[in-house]
Amino acid sequence: xxxxxxxxxxxxxxxxxxxxxxxxxxxxxxxxxxxxxxxxxxxxxxxxxxxxxxxxxxxxxxxxxxxxxxxxxxxxxxxxxxxxxxxxxxxxxxxxxxxxxxxxxxxxxxxxxxxxxxxxxxxxxxxxxxxxxxxxxxxxxxxxxxxxxxxxxxxxxxxxxxxxxxxxxxxxxxxxxxxxxxxxxxxxxxxxxxxxxxxxxxxxxxxxxxxxxxxxxxxxxxxxxxxxxxxxxxxxxxxxxxxxxxxxxxxxxxxxxxxxxxxxxxxxxxxxxxxxxxxxxxxxxxxxxxxxxxxxxxxxxxxxxxxxxxxxxxxxxxxxxxxxxxxxxxxxxxxxxxxxxxxxxxxxxxxxxxxxxxxxxxxxxxxxxxxxxxxxxxxxxxxxxxxxxxxxxxxxxxxxxxxxxxxxxxxxxxxxxxxxxxxxxxxxxxxxxxxxxxxxxxxxxxxx
Amino acid sequence: xxxxxxxxxxxxxxxxxxxxxxxxxxxxxxxxxxxxxxxxxxxxxxxxxxxxxxxxxxxxxxxxxxxxxxxxxxxxxxxxxxxxxxxxxxxxxxxxxxxxxxxxxxxxxxxxxxxxxxxxxxxxxxxxxxxxxxxxxxxxxxxxxxxxxxxxxxxxxxxxxxxxxxxxxxxxxxxxxxxxxxxxxxxxxxxxxxxxxxxxxxxxxxxxxxxxxxxxxxxxxxxxxxx
Numbered sequence: 001x002x003x004x005x006x007x008x009x010x011x012x013x014x015x016x017x018x019x020x021x022x023x024x025x026x027x028x029x030x031x032x033x034x035x036x037x038x039x040x041x042x043x044x045x046x047x048x049x050x051x052x053x054x055x056x057x058x059x060x061x062x063x064x065x066x067x068x069x070x071x072x073x074x075x076x077x078x079x080x081x082x083x084x085x086x087x088x089x090x091x092x093x094x095x096x097x098x099x100x101x102x103x104x105x106x107x108x109x110x111x112x113x114x115x116x117x118x119x120x121x122x123x124x125x126x127x128x129x130x131x132x133x134x135x136x137x138x139x140x141x142x143x144x145x146x147x148x149x150x151x152x153x154x155x156x157x158x159x160x161x162x163x164x165x166x167x168x169x170x171x172x173x174x175x176x177x178x179x180x181x182x183x184x185x186x187x188x189x190x191x192x193x194x195x196x197x198x199x200x201x202x203x204x205x206x207x208x209x210x211x212x213x214x215x216x217x218x219x220x221x222x223x224x225x226x227x228x229x230x231x232x233x234x235x236x237x238x239x240x241x242x243x244x245x246x247x248x249x250x251x252x253x254x255x256x257x258x259x260x261x262x263x264x265x266x267x268x269x270x271x272x273x274x275x276x277x278x279x280x281x282x283x284x285x286x287x288x289x290x291x292x293x294x295x296x297x298x299x300x301x302x303x304x305x306x307x308x309x310x311x312x313x314x315x316x317x318x319x320x321x322x323x324x325x326x327x328x329x330x331x332x333x334x335x336x337x338x339x340x341x342x343x344x345x346x347x348x349x350x351x352x353x354x355x356x357x358x359x360x361x362x363x364x365x366x367x368x369x370x371x372x373x374x375x376x377x378x379x380x381x382x383x384x385x386x387x388x389x390x391x392x393x394x395x396x397x398x399x400x401x402x403x404x405x406x407x408x409x410x411x412x413x414x415x416x417x418x419x420x421x422x423x424x425x426x427x428x429x430x431x432x433x434x435x436x437x438x439x440x441x442x443x444x445x446x447x448x
Numbered sequence: 449x450x451x452x453x454x455x456x457x458x459x460x461x462x463x464x465x466x467x468x469x470x471x472x473x474x475x476x477x478x479x480x481x482x483x484x485x486x487x488x489x490x491x492x493x494x495x496x497x498x499x500x501x502x503x504x505x506x507x508x509x510x511x512x513x514x515x516x517x518x519x520x521x522x523x524x525x526x527x528x529x530x531x532x533x534x535x536x537x538x539x540x541x542x543x544x545x546x547x548x549x550x551x552x553x554x555x556x557x558x559x560x561x562x563x564x565x566x567x568x569x570x571x572x573x574x575x576x577x578x579x580x581x582x583x584x585x586x587x588x589x590x591x592x593x594x595x596x597x598x599x600x601x602x603x604x605x606x607x608x609x610x611x612x613x614x615x616x617x618x619x620x621x622x623x624x625x626x627x628x629x630x631x632x633x634x635x636x637x638x639x640x641x642x643x644x645x646x647x648x649x650x651x652x653x654x655x656x657x658x659x660x661x662x663x664x665x666x667x668x669x670x671x672x673x674x675x
Contacts, residue, residue, distance in 0.1 A: 226488075
């Protein structure tokens, strides 16, 4: 007897994954339910936010003429700290290395940053853990961060610095402090921070001895008195209210204002903080520049922008919007060798993959950069890594020059908003440049 | 005696004069007149000199002091002796907020009262207060010793690491992870020695010791509510 013919399945709705409760969201809910603690990670925001990729340069054509790529000069030098300091910082390129702590990074990684930055003619910056001898020794220009924790802070190192950076906040966590988990508190790190080995180190979110702009002014004066007005003082701000914060930093006496957008990395903080507090870098440059212009201080107090700078186009775009220089952190780590696919097997063993590894606070970095483990640290050759960073900085500079010449500019700082248009309405509004193919600048009727 | 009159000399010049002294200096006695509440007086010193300030000062007097011995014949504003490394700073009057903040070493003596956040984030400094201290004092204190002859305000020693606290009077409340501990013979000796250096006649046996319970040293979700 013949089998009855298979009945066609009744029409069914295809299974549809929720766009709200995505697999990643659900996994995080399960992780939170299992552990009872928020996710801590390093880096900056990972989600897509309007960025420099949403801007395009308008190269020269008939209405303006370009400069010859290899024959006509395009100056890249910048001097930071011309307002009060006797000895401003003169850099060959407008790309500096952002503050990253010894503790978060290994000693050899800090050395590599110093070597690369020095070879490229730029500065590097200490972090929440004080100044190490190898960092000072290998950095021609070293900016000493003045942080709420004051770990390792002392007047001798302060006077050895080429500049001081008063850290009010950072883009990954404006309003937040830091945390270095116990496994990264080696004897040396513990000693530099006056803490027992192996305990979690909590960095405060506010400075212990000043609050608010009036105190800040007095605090900066004290630091100037201690350093006899010789070196510049930067004020670093996590981007949230860039117009007002820049205004107040200038009023407090900053020589340089550093604005760090939410793509800027941190060594460790809550993922919810990284992803939901702060402004994209693109959104904070124009208000900060406007603040400087309103005070008559644009180019007198220099503006450094950081957070998600990856290539020479990003450098050029930030400068066209009014920055005097940019700063890189995450990109510098990648240049050193962070998240390199050659360690993929080890990333997999840690439950992640190259490019996505962000548990920098745990100290297990296969690339040997964000660790204090002697075996892992030994994987990074500071000379070789420093050379990679130098190469990368050179490429950023050449790329930015290429664009500037195409726009007819013989100095990177001559780039201007007028050289740009935007691909999206959001980017047009944030950058204050016209939507491509139009003369429409959304929000121009209500600027800061 | 070298005299700097701040009515005649500007602050930058005054500080530079003091900062330019080194360990070998023969100019070891200095007097500062007419401070009139100015900020950042005698900051960043690094020589074994005696400096007397005749009057009250503003913020950050004796900031980041090394080696120098300062005596302020008046009261001081916020952040006196902040981040002090060594030396001695004695305040004859009262001190405002954050006295001795983040100090790494040396001795700070406040003969009057200290306001809130005295010894915040202390990292090795010794602080003796003859009077009372305000709220949140010794917050996140990492190391060093604080001796308070009077009372302490709310949340004493919140998030304390290894700093040692001794209070003779009442403590309004203890901060997170700060507990009372037994007074041992070596504690009595330490308090005695500090009181003597601080020109106090208080009796060590009248003090209680407070320190970290060390429950928050490594994150544990079951202690999250204690923060």
